[in-house]
Amino acid sequence: MSTTVPTYHQLDLDAEGFLQKPEQWNEDIAREIAAENGIALTDAHWKVVRFMRDRFLSTGNAPTIRTLGKESGVSVKELYLLFPKAPAKLAAKIGGIPKPHGCI
Amino acid sequence: MQRIVILGAGTAGTIMANRLVHAYRDRIAGGLLSITVVDHDPRHLYQPGLLLLPFGHYQPEQLVKPKQRLLPKHVRSIEARVDRVDADASAVVLENGSALPYDLLIIATGSQIAPDETDGMTGPGWREKVFDFYSLEGATALRDALAGFQGGKLVVNVVEMPIKCPVAPLEFAFLADDYFTRRGIRDRVEITYVTPLDGAFTKATCSRELAYLLDEKRIKLVTEFSTGRVDGANGKLYAWDETEVPFDLLVTIPVHKGADYVGRSPGLGDEMNWVLTDPHTLQAKRAANIFVIGDATNIPASKAGSVAHFEAELMAENIERFLAGRAVEPSFDGHANCFIETGHRKALLIDFNYDVEPVRGRFPFAWGPVPLLKESRLNHLGKLFFRWIYWHLLLPGRPIPGVPARMSRTGKRIPAPPAPASAAPAPAASEPRTPAGV
Numbered sequence: 001m002s003t004t005v006p007t008y009h010q011l012d013l014d015a016e017g018f019l020q021k022p023e024q025w026n027e028d029i030a031r032e033i034a035a036e037n038g039i040a041l042t043d044a045h046w047k048v049v050r051f052m053r054d055r056f057l058s059t060g061n062a063p064t065i066r067t068l069g070k071e072s073g074v075s076v077k078e079l080y081l082l083f084p085k086a087p088a089k090l091a092a093k094i095g096g097i098p099k100p101h102g103c104i
Numbered sequence: 105m106q107r108i109v110i111l112g113a114g115t116a117g118t119i120m121a122n123r124l125v126h127a128y129r130d131r132i133a134g135g136l137l138s139i140t141v142v143d144h145d146p147r148h149l150y151q152p153g154l155l156l157l158p159f160g161h162y163q164p165e166q167l168v169k170p171k172q173r174l175l176p177k178h179v180r181s182i183e184a185r186v187d188r189v190d191a192d193a194s195a196v197v198l199e200n201g202s203a204l205p206y207d208l209l210i211i212a213t214g215s216q217i218a219p220d221e222t223d224g225m226t227g228p229g230w231r232e233k234v235f236d237f238y239s240l241e242g243a244t245a246l247r248d249a250l251a252g253f254q255g256g257k258l259v260v261n262v263v264e265m266p267i268k269c270p271v272a273p274l275e276f277a278f279l280a281d282d283y284f285t286r287r288g289i290r291d292r293v294e295i296t297y298v299t300p301l302d303g304a305f306t307k308a309t310c311s312r313e314l315a316y317l318l319d320e321k322r323i324k325l326v327t328e329f330s331t332g333r334v335d336g337a338n339g340k341l342y343a344w345d346e347t348e349v350p351f352d353l354l355v356t357i358p359v360h361k362g363a364d365y366v367g368r369s370p371g372l373g374d375e376m377n378w379v380l381t382d383p384h385t386l387q388a389k390r391a392a393n394i395f396v397i398g399d400a401t402n403i404p405a406s407k408a409g410s411v412a413h414f415e416a417e418l419m420a421e422n423i424e425r426f427l428a429g430r431a432v433e434p435s436f437d438g439h440a441n442c443f444i445e446t447g448h449r450k451a452l453l454i455d456f457n458y459d460v461e462p463v464r465g466r467f468p469f470a471w472g473p474v475p476l477l478k479e480s481r482l483n484h485l486g487k488l489f490f491r492w493i494y495w496h497l498l499l500p501g502r503p504i505p506g507v508p509a510r511m512s513r514t515g516k517r518i519p520a521p522p523a524p525a526s527a528a529p530a531p532a533a534s535e536p537r538t539p540a541g542v
């Protein structure tokens with residue numbers, strides 16, 4: 001049984017490695033994505049990743065960096081330490097939700 | 105007596121009032137149904153005109169009409185600010201303390217810019233070298249600043265998504281290129297477009313078809329820039345990670361929020377005051393007798409007048425079902441349709457929904473087909489014509505010939521799905537719409 005569990009790169013991904021089907025996500029996948037991006041997930045990371053994912057699943061919109069800073073319980077400064085360079089994008093990727101995009 | 109209350113008489117509220125009066129004229133006359141509209145602001149602003157106003161195309165007064173004239177006679181209209189919605193009691197509380205009970209509530213209070221949400225934005229330099237054009241005051245002040253601008257760094261910046269009319273900032277950059285070219289000083293102006301997204305175009309087809317526009321117009325691009333603060337005195341825009349972009353003139357699209365009363369109404373909205381809404385039935389998650397239309401929702405559709413128009417047609421049908429005690433239908437598909445000005449008297453047309461991205465092809469308007477996702481003069485005329493359509497077809501709730509409420513695939517070159525056909529209709533964009541308890 002255990003051998004049939006798909007790994008990250010066997011899932012439906014876009015060109016940048018974002019999951020295209022959020023339901024294919026699980027915590028092991030999250031750890032794999034994080035590791036590929038040089039991140040070992042701590043409790044603080046999980047807090048942000050879960051917030052991001054829950055918000056997306058319930059509303060269809062991924063929170064912005066400012067919302068994360070206000071609502072996730074982790075400050076913007078800390079977010080940049082946890083997820084260097086592009087916190088909202090990295091947290092979305094690790095949380096298994098599509099990349100934030102505009103309408104064109 | 106069935107009491108319908110509409111909050112907000114902007115684009116969406118006016119369309120709904122007109123549609124419902126049209127549908128229920130007899131019931132209203134017979135005292136079986138009443139429609140009440142609440143809005144504190146007596147002026148109706150044609151917001152799409154704000155894009156062109158800074159370049160001298162319109163005078164401010166050409167964009168404003170009294171709301172009273174746009175609403176049908178058979179509605180009661182109350183000029184007051186909403187204080188909160190008590191969904192358990194099915195009543196709206198106005199700022200003067202009076203309560204307005206309803207059987208069915210339509211929320212159409214739109215979105216507003218919140219420049220104060222960004223540090224320093226409204227500090228030194230605000231409306232001197234830091235401007236918005238999403239308000240009549242901002243666009244008018246910007247017009248004067250542009251007229252006096254003799255050269256330097258012009259930065260067009262989107263603080264964060266969502267914003268209304270998501271392409272307007274990019275259109276502004278294109279029109280600025282046109283404007284300074286016409287004034288003969290284009291070589292002295294550096295135009296930079298600063299976006300929190302990872303490109304000016306974020307959808308595959310659009311970036312493939314439209315990437316040339318930025319090069320052609322010599323517009324510099326800064327991507328993935330999450331604006332943290334503005335230093336107007338020193339002319340610098342800072343990201344949260346302290347990267348900076350210098351400017352002589354900043355045109356910023358501030359953070360957007362829903363109306364404040366949403367935050368005072370328990371369970372109605374999220375932290376940005378967007379009303380939690382089912383993306384297909386357009387009912388509030390808070391209560392089945394609350395419908396939400398236009399910019400006020402949190403659904404992943406564009407915040408645009410055309411979207412409100414499409415929503416209105418389907419919402420009117422669902423309201424009919426709801427009032428008759430029948431089940432509502434999940435009919436809204438996220439349809440949006442808009443012209444994008446690219447300057448030099450050309451424009452593009454895009455037409456898309458939750459599941460289908462903008463693509464090339466021809467759009468079958470009743471007046472004749474126009475190209476999709478491709479620059480043309482005809483589309484520019486279409487954009488100008490939109491002002492007429494807005495006042496005379498859109499607000500009165502009339503159909504726009506050839507433009508159905510649900511997106512049509514006719515004329516579109518929609519690529520075949522990459523994966524083998526599966527039984528489950530599950531494109532990425534449709535996933536999050538499950539109101540999951542997760």
Ligand SMILES: Cc1cc2nc3c(=O)[nH]c(=O)nc-3n(C[C@H](O)[C@H](O)[C@H](O)COP(=O)(O)OP(=O)(O)OC[C@H]3O[C@@H](n4cnc5c(N)ncnc54)[C@H](O)[C@@H]3O)c2cc1C
Pocket residue numbers: 111112113114115116117142143144145150151152153154155184185186187212213214215237238268269272363364365397398399400407408409410411412442443
């Ligand atoms: C620069 C710019 C360009 C645009 N270009 C286009 C375009 O080309 N095509 C297009 O389709 N769309 C365009 N739009 C978007 C379009 O104008 C909006 O999406 C549309 O007006 C939304 O309608 P609405 O009814 O949801 O909100 P609005 O029209 O903004 O109306 C909201 C109403 O609610 C009232 N209100 C708010 N709070 C309260 C309260 N507490 N109590 C009582 N009343 C309240 C307000 O006074 C207002 O009248 C553009 C917008 C901008 C800013």
